[in-house]
Amino acid sequence: MSATAAAPESQAGRVWARFRRHRLALAGGMVVALLLASALFAPVLAPQDPTLLDTALRFRAPFADWHFPLGTDELGRDTLSRLLHGGRVSLTVGLVAMVTTVMTGALIGIAAGYLGGIADTVLMRFVDTMLCFPQVFLLLVVAAFVPPTLVSISLVIGLTSWMEVSRIVRAEILHLKEQDFVAAARALGASRARIMFRELLPNAAAPILVAATLKVASAVLMESYISYLGYGVQPPLASWGNMLTNAQGYFDTVPWLAILPGAAITLTVMGFNFLGDGLRDALDPRLRMDP
Amino acid sequence: MIGFVARRLLQAIPLLIGVSLIGFGLMHLAPGGPLAVYTLNPTIQAQDIERIRIIFGLDQPIHVQYVKWATGIFSGNWGYTFFGGRPVLDVILERLPATLLLMGSALSVAILLGLSIGVLGAVKRYSVFDVLATTGALFALSFPTFWFGLMAIFVFAIELRWLPSGGMWELGEEGNILSLLQHLVLPTLVLALVITATWSRYSRSAFLEVMHQDYMRTARAKGVPPRARLLRHAFPNAAKPLIALLGVEVPFLFSGALVTETIFGWPGMGRLFVDALGMKEYPVLMGMMMFTAIFVILGNLLADIAIAAIDPRVRLR
Amino acid sequence: MAEPLLEVAGLQVHFPIRSALLRRRIGTVRAVDGVNLSVARGETLALVGESGCGKTTTGKAILRLIEPSGGSIRFGGEDIARHSQAQLAPFRRRMQIVFQDPYASLNPRMTVGGILAAPFEIHRIGDARDRADRVAALLRTVGLPPEAARRYPHEFSGGQRQRIGIARALALEPELVIGDEPVSALDVSIQAQIINLMKRLQAELGLAYVMISHNLAVVSHVADRVAVMYLGRVVETAPRETLFFDARHPYTQALLSAVPEPVPGRRRARQVPQGDVPSPASPPSGCHFHPRCPHAMPRCAQEAPASRIVASGHAVACHLEAP
Numbered sequence: 062m063s064a065t066a067a068a069p070e071s072q073a074g075r076v077w078a079r080f081r082r083h084r085l086a087l088a089g090g091m092v093v094a095l096l097l098a099s100a101l102f103a104p105v106l107a108p109q110d111p112t113l114l115d116t117a118l119r120f121r122a123p124f125a126d127w128h129f130p131l132g133t134d135e136l137g138r139d140t141l142s143r144l145l146h147g148g149r150v151s152l153t154v155g156l157v158a159m160v161t162t163v164m165t166g167a168l169i170g171i172a173a174g175y176l177g178g179i180a181d182t183v184l185m186r187f188v189d190t191m192l193c194f195p196q197v198f199l200l201l202v203v204a205a206f207v208p209p210t211l212v213s214i215s216l217v218i219g220l221t222s223w224m225e226v227s228r229i230v231r232a233e234i235l236h237l238k239e240q241d242f243v244a245a246a247r248a249l250g251a252s253r254a255r256i257m258f259r260e261l262l263p264n265a266a267a268p269i270l271v272a273a274t275l276k277v278a279s280a281v282l283m284e285s286y287i288s289y290l291g292y293g294v295q296p297p298l299a300s301w302g303n304m305l306t307n308a309q310g311y312f313d314t315v316p317w318l319a320i321l322p323g324a325a326i327t328l329t330v331m332g333f334n335f336l337g338d339g340l341r342d343a344l345d346p347r348l349r350m351d352p
Numbered sequence: 353m354i355g356f357v358a359r360r361l362l363q364a365i366p367l368l369i370g371v372s373l374i375g376f377g378l379m380h381l382a383p384g385g386p387l388a389v390y391t392l393n394p395t396i397q398a399q400d401i402e403r404i405r406i407i408f409g410l411d412q413p414i415h416v417q418y419v420k421w422a423t424g425i426f427s428g429n430w431g432y433t434f435f436g437g438r439p440v441l442d443v444i445l446e447r448l449p450a451t452l453l454l455m456g457s458a459l460s461v462a463i464l465l466g467l468s469i470g471v472l473g474a475v476k477r478y479s480v481f482d483v484l485a486t487t488g489a490l491f492a493l494s495f496p497t498f499w500f501g502l503m504a505i506f507v508f509a510i511e512l513r514w515l516p517s518g519g520m521w522e523l524g525e526e527g528n529i530l531s532l533l534q535h536l537v538l539p540t541l542v543l544a545l546v547i548t549a550t551w552s553r554y555s556r557s558a559f560l561e562v563m564h565q566d567y568m569r570t571a572r573a574k575g576v577p578p579r580a581r582l583l584r585h586a587f588p589n590a591a592k593p594l595i596a597l598l599g600v601e602v603p604f605l606f607s608g609a610l611v612t613e614t615i616f617g618w619p620g621m622g623r624l625f626v627d628a629l630g631m632k633e634y635p636v637l638m639g640m641m642m643f644t645a646i647f648v649i650l651g652n653l654l655a656d657i658a659i660a661a662i663d664p665r666v667r668l669r
Numbered sequence: 670m671a672e673p674l675l676e677v678a679g680l681q682v683h684f685p686i687r688s689a690l691l692r693r694r695i696g697t698v699r700a701v702d703g704v705n706l707s708v709a710r711g712e713t714l715a716l717v718g719e720s721g722c723g724k725t726t727t728g729k730a731i732l733r734l735i736e737p738s739g740g741s742i743r744f745g746g747e748d749i750a751r752h753s754q755a756q757l758a759p760f761r762r763r764m765q766i767v768f769q770d771p772y773a774s775l776n777p778r779m780t781v782g783g784i785l786a787a788p789f790e791i792h793r794i795g796d797a798r799d800r801a802d803r804v805a806a807l808l809r810t811v812g813l814p815p816e817a818a819r820r821y822p823h824e825f826s827g828g829q830r831q832r833i834g835i836a837r838a839l840a841l842e843p844e845l846v847i848g849d850e851p852v853s854a855l856d857v858s859i860q861a862q863i864i865n866l867m868k869r870l871q872a873e874l875g876l877a878y879v880m881i882s883h884n885l886a887v888v889s890h891v892a893d894r895v896a897v898m899y900l901g902r903v904v905e906t907a908p909r910e911t912l913f914f915d916a917r918h919p920y921t922q923a924l925l926s927a928v929p930e931p932v933p934g935r936r937r938a939r940q941v942p943q944g945d946v947p948s949p950a951s952p953p954s955g956c957h958f959h960p961r962c963p964h965a966m967p968r969c970a971q972e973a974p975a976s977r978i979v980a981s982g983h984a985v986a987c988h989l990e991a992p
Contacts, residue, residue, distance in 0.1 A: 085487065085490070186366055186367070186370060187370065189367055189370070190367055190370030190371055190373075190374060191374070192603065192648075193367060193370075193371050193603070193644075193645040193648045193649055194371070194374070194603070194641055194644065194645050194648075195603040195604070195606035195607040195610070195644050195648070196603065196604075196607055197606075197607035197610050197611065198606065198607065198610065198625065198640065198641055198644060199641070201610075201625070201626070201629055202378060202629070202637055202641065203378070205629050205632075206378075206381060240773045240774075241768040241769075241770060241773045241774035242773065242774050242775055242776040242777075244729070244734050244766070244768070244774075245766065245768065245774055245775075245834075245837065246776075246787065246791075247734055248732050248734060248761065248765060248766050249761060249765075249787060249788045249791050249792075249837075249841070250754075250757065250758050250761030250762075250791050250792065251787070251791050252791075255791065259787075260776055260779075263776075263778035263779075264776070264777065264778050266778070278494065282496050285496060285498075285499075286496070286498055286611065289498060290614065290626060290629075292629070305498075305499065305502070309502065312502070312505070312506060312510065313510050316506050316510075319499075319502055319503075319506070320503070320506075323496065323499035323502065323503065326496050326499060327494065327495060327496060327499065330494040330495075330496065331490075331491065331494035334490065334493065334494045335490065335494075338490060
């Protein structure tokens with residue numbers, strides 16, 4: 062049998078080739094991989110216990126003492142260890158929030174797009190309504206209502222930022238559902254659920270993947286911000302956001318305490334944003350050579 | 353045109369109803385309900401809370417409460433603050449000018465800068481400038497606004513001592529325009545950063561799209577000079593997506609203003625929101641949610657109308 | 670004659686035209702406007718007409734992929750036009766469809782094995798191993814190797830994909846298969862292969878076909894009977910031989926005159942209908958064909974001609990045939 066079209070390896074290869082051309086995206090991907098690895102192995106990598114305090118060792122400068130490579134904070138805790146463990150917390154929140162966002166958004170988008178009619182009108186009106194509230198306002202109000210735990214913070218971020226995803230998925234489904242493979246499934250008597258989740262959803266994977274990557278970036282940002290304001294991750298558990306809050310009090314004397322966690326946040330957000338941007342270019346359906 | 357505006361206004365009604373339902377729902381989702389703040393106060397007895405509950409009408413069925421609350425929202429009675437008992441709308445409105453000043457100055461800077469960068473990038477596509485600008489925009493969009501604010505304070509206020517680190521006036525200099533402008537620089541810079549990045553990206557792609565249209569080639573063939581081509585032919589056509597962006601941007605502008613105001617202690621609505629959050633001032637929080645949402649709806653409405661005004665094709669839809 | 674397998678009477682499919690803003694109904698497209706058809710067991714009925722005449726919509730409405738607005742669809746004696754999805758379930762196994770575009774009709778994210786196992790999963794037939802055997806058997810039936818099950822649709826050529834589409838349609842052992850222009854998207858060299866495959870399968874499995882086509886040349890190879898559609902209505906139905914040699918409706922005659930003759934030197938007088946096909950949103954009054962008809966009479970603009978039987982199995986809807 063002669064397969065005239067390209068094999069799946071080379072289809073993935075084409076996407077990879079386009080992605081690789083994007084040097085910033087590649088760099089973003091590497092940063093993300095490094096961050097995930099450092100979060101995963103934080104307990105091994107951290108030179109100290111991040112909660113161990115010793116007021117005799119307050120405000121050590123970075124690179125001065127090899128026991129504290131990045132110095133110590135106002136309670137004498139090791140900054141590098143706190144950054145590593147804080148990254149663990151921030152990335153966990155970012156990823157869980159992203160999963161919540163993507164699942165909610167995809168579910169609503171696919172239901173609105175495939176079911177159409179009244180369901181579409183009601184769901185999309187709900188999306189429009191949610192989008193009327195500035196996200197930070199909505200997020201802070203809800204965050205202030207619930208007791209802050211890692212899970213609740215993630216859920217709050219996820220449940221206040223899914224609207225864009227649902228619009229993207231809906232648009233994709235509207236395009237896909239007119240294709241004959243959906244009619245074929247209906248002719249076979251497939252249930253709505255089967256058509257939505259087995260036939261349509263896998264075909265919307267590319268835009269969902271792009272949105273997911275970008276959503277990790279915004280979730281990390283949101284977590285750091287609400288933690289900075291005191292409604293997020295609570296001390297003594299370190300997160301990049303609450304490290305900034307503490308640091309603000311000693312801003313004029315020990316600026317590195319604020320610079321380091323901020324730089325970590327920036328690096329993470331940039332890594333995911335660049336990765337998502339590159340993925341979008343690589344997977345863009347308009348550029349896709351798919352026959 | 354009047355019909356178009358009327359239809360758009362009609363379409364805003366379900367949005368307003370939706371917004372009010374969510375706002376009302378959130379208030380009742382609050383732990384302990386709208387009166388939680390009183391239960392925290394040890395000097396207030398249980399029977400006092402019961403009295404307040406009746407005064408506020410919280411003993412009535414939920415739909416009655418909603419109707420009362422919603423009619424209040426649309427007739428200007430937004431309730432009273434827990435602390436001080438002032439009308440919520442007054443509290444919000446007195447903070448509005450500071451926020452509008454900040455948003456206005458940041459938006460003007462961002463549009464001027466972003467538009468210039470975007471147009472220049474589109475005209476000289478793939479030049480060094482263009483590559484730097486698009487990469488820079490992506491960097492700027494990834495910058496956490498609040499950290500950027502802190503860094504700006506560190507550099508310009510603490511290290512260099514060029515500018516004040518926060519507030520709106522120097523103590524005792526309220527009303528001094530020079531002092532106001534000095535205080536305005538850093539927050540404007542911080543808020544404008546992300547908006548500039550967005551605008552440069554959008555205007556670049558809007559102009560690139562327009563510049564490849566046939567009428568642009570025709571204008572060139574006719575011998576219209578480059579500057580006139582850009583201003584008279586490209587600009588009116590590229591303006592449409594940019595006006596739409598302006599409408600869509602309103603909620604981001606509020607979010608950004610909230611962040612910026614908390615960093616710089618700017619006495620605007622964002623600052624009020626964070627303060628109200630700390631004091632569990634639910635009436636103020638909900639009032640601000642409603643206020644911003646109405647602003648967002650109005651922003652989109654105005655953008656739609658503006659687009660219809662410059663593009664006769666839109667009105668026919 | 671025994672009771673037909675499929676009998677469609679007065680089938681209508683109307684699409685509302687709505688205003689963009691308030692979704693008010695401002696008009697109706699009568700895509701299918703009172704179609705009558707019947708198909709016997711094991712028979713092939715060709716449904717021909719120009720693009721936009723409603724033939725594909727008719728096919729999809731018979732399968733209830735598009736909701737009919739009126740009329741009846743009797744399948745095996747039972748009217749399914751208003752059946753619920755649950756009531757339709759047993760009929761889903763008895764009639765299937767092969768689509769025109771073999772690129773869009775196979776889910777690009779599923780393996781061929783997954784695509785072919787879907788009918789069994791949906792109807793809860795067999796376990797995983799049994800399904801794999803059935804998939805392999807289906808692939809053999811349509812002339813593909815069993816290894817094809819592990820591959821994705823884009824690894825196959827158009828003709829191979831159409832074989833996969835046919836295999837899927839056959840999975841549940843239907844009695845009727847609707848072919849919606851099943852070969853028109855294929856290279857001419859491949860078309861004959863697919864047509865021969867479908868003819869072979871018909872002989873082996875006793876299938877009835879409704880072959881939707883705009884191409885009378887294809888129809889002449891496969892059809893037992895031909896129904897000609899114009900703007901949502903069937904204008905003439907006849908056995909294949911009769912239609913090709915004794916077409917009565919001016920529109921059928923015009924269509925036939927456009928078919929290239931295989932025998933050089935033998936030419937029909939070409940009758941090209943004047944003007945364009947009118948929009949089904951505002952079809953002409955009376956007989957829909959009258960503005961383009963060379964024989965139009967005043968009556969044609971006023972009154973839609975009823976279908977009249979002019980010979981055994983030959984029905985024409987034209988005032989020229991009026992007694």
